Amino acid sequence: MSALTQSSPAAAQSGAAPEKELRPPSYWPFVVPALVVVLAIIIFPWVFTIWMSLNEWKVGSPTTFVGLSNYLRLTGDPRFIEAIGHTLVYTVLSVLLPLVLGTLAAVVFHQKFAGRGFLRGIFIMPMMATPVAIALVWTMMFHPQLGVLNYLLSLVGISPQLWVFHPATVIPSLVLVETWQWTPLVMLIVLGGLAAIPTEPYESAQIDGANFWQVFRFITLPLIMPFLFIAGMIRMIDAVKSFDIIFAITQGGPGSASETINIYLYSVAFTYYDLGYGSAIAVVFFLLIVLLAAVMLYARQRMLWTEIASGA
Amino acid sequence: MTPRQIIGRIGLWFAVFVIVSPAILFFLWMASLSLKFEVDNAAYPPVFIPEHFAWKNYADVLASNRFLTYFINSLIVTGSATALALLVGVPAGYGIARMAAHKSAIVILIARITPGLSYLIPLFLLFQWLGLLGTLVPQIIIHLVVTVPIVIWIMIGYFETTPMELEEAALIDGATRWQVFRHVALPIARPGIAVAFILAVIFSWNNFVFGIVLAGRETRTLPVAVYNMISFDQLSWGPLAAAALIVTFPVLLLTVLAQRQIVAGLTAGAVKGG
Known part of the structure; x- marks a missing residue:
């Protein structure tokens, strides 16, 4: 019924x-x-x-249609151009470092040992913890006089650094935090890839007497390549957009040394309340991320073709 | 065990130790900072385990009545955004999986790529026009940007793996699609819903960017409240670290307890998300 x-x-x-x-x-x-x-x-x-983004739109004043002039303004905005540079440096480092370290961690976590599940839970804590809370503690650790990081450096005989308080070291320092935070995600994805690898290639490699590095380089690495690519893609999308850590630790400073596109976007939209211009930045920012993803896809495709061409 | 195996074992444990220690040491140091008086926090070389624990750092944070307000705000925002997301997202995941409408996932992908600030500009204006700023409603709505895609994404993946036979049998027996969903599909999907719930709660609880724009003095969530403490208490590290630990403690606890669900959810979402 x-x-x-x-x-x-x-x-x-x-x-x-x-x-x-x-x-x-x-x-x-x-x-x-x-x-x-x-x-x-x-x-x-x-x-x-x-x-x-097609309007002159500021909080508190009347809006007027201005066509593409917000976009034209972007091309001559030195702060925006500079922010693109910071974003690219920050992103490349924040993709590569977690990829390398996360792959190594995955190889280790792929082995069987007591307490593996629990230790994996500990290992992923940095990426689940509240970013602002994390940033706060890192700020204290970066402190040039009282911070624990300079103390640790002094133990191995390295002179104290200014970390996030100097324009030359601020981006690498922030990348350190980002890497600490997101290496676990790469590890989890690659670990999933390792679990999917059949055991036969390893058995025949053992018979042929291949050493650990050869096994990793010629068997494991090619087989986990698709997973590494996905991990790299996700990492890229997240690193480009990174906000909480940068904003809470440096707010783009010192000066504008760590001002990425996202941080600049925040300033334009919610410090100057220039919403039209901010919208234009948001649109260009989104297109930039899509472009980066497309470049990565293209590179991957190229790699596959050369592999096939040279391998066959 | 042969000597070679023993060396391998020791090497493995050493590697595990090296890999896990950055996380362990960081959180131990966070706890240490939060339990020290200012004298110890300003000491050089740093003191790791103080002679006297400053439990009052925690007492001070918890005793301030504002903190309780912010805690309740966080509970309301995360709770509502997660509940609403499950309410619309679980059926949607089911519908999309059964219709095999995989193209619709592109919207989720766009949502994943879009920077959070891009939602904020138009929605900020909208909330202003509607006169909603100053209440928690804007934050609940905008947190849906985080929670809804997570829930839909995980539920699509989950319903795709649940068997169709049972549902088809129920349909043949004259059950409506709604009844099939309610009494056949939903009970089977409980583990998937748990995964979606846990991840939605964590990412909503942790969210910071929406709060700094939309929250007023009375409507701050915990991450925003902690951020605002930085500027005022630049030099009292103890209470600051205690507040930070209190904010992130529920999430850390959930991570260790529901480690298996979180790993399953993140890798499923992540692998498909690319």
Whole structure:
């Protein structure tokens, strides 16, 4: 009975194409509430952002349509150009370091040892912990006079550093935090890849007498390459957008030495309340991330082709 | 064991020690900072385990009535954003999985790539027009940007792996699609819902960027409250570290307790997210 009443609206809906099965449309009611939410909080903001970026839009003054002039203004904004540079340096380092360290950690965690599950839980704590709380403690550790990091350096005979308080060392110092925080994610993804590798190649390698490095280089590494690529992609997307750590530790300083695009975007939109210009930055920023992802995909494709060409 | 195996064993444990120590040492140092009086925190060389523990750092933080307000704010925002996300996201994940509408996942992907600040500019204006600033509603709504994609993403993956046979049998027996979802699919999906719930709670609890723009004095969540403490108490490290630890403690506890679910959720989401 209830099946009948339920199927009738679906039948009415699909009346235009009676030959089609009744099934697909009837799942729509499950999706509609989420669709409304996604439209409201993801699609609408995007459409509105694009519209705002075409306007001179400041809080407290009337808005005027200015076409593409916000975008033209970007090309001659030295702070924005500088921020792109900072973002790229920060991103490249924050992708490569966790990739290398995370792969090493995954190889270790792939072995069997007592307490592995518990230790893995400890190992992933940095990426689950509240970033602002983490940033606060790192700030104390970076302190040039009282910080524990300079004390640790002094133990191995390295002179004290200014860490986040000097323009030359601020980005590497922030990358240190980012690496500490996100190496676990790379580890988890690569660990998933290691678990999927069949054991046969290892057995034959053992018979051939390959050493640990050869096994890693010629068997493990090629097999986990797809996972490394995915980890690198996710890392790139997150590192480009990194906000909490940078904002809480340096706010882009000293001066503007660690001001990335995201931090600059915050200043423009919510310190100067120049919302039109901020929207233009947001749009360009998003396109930049898509571009970086496309470059990575292209590089991966190229690599695959050369592998096939040289390998076969 | 042969000597070679013993050396391998020792090497392995050494490697494990090296890998885990940055995390362990950091959190131990955080605890140490939070339990020291200012004299010890300002000492050089640093004191790791003080003679006298400054439990009052914790007492001071917990006793300030503002902190309680911020804690309740965090609970309300994270609780509501997670509950709403489960309410719309679990059925959506089911619908998308059953319709095999994989293209719809592109929206989730866009949401994943978009910087949080891009949502803030238009939604900030919207909330201003609606006169909602100064209440917790804007933060609850904007936290959905974090929680909804997580829930949908994990639930799509989960429902795709649950068997269809049982559901088809129930349909043939005359159950409606809603009944099938409610009484067949949903009970099976409980572990998946647990994963989605845990990750949504953690990422909403940790969120900082939405709060600094949308929160007023009375509507701050804990991460924003802790950030604001930095500027005022630049030199009292003890209470600051104690506050930081209190804020992140629930999440750390959840991480250790629900380690398996978190790993499953992150790798599923991550691997597909790329």
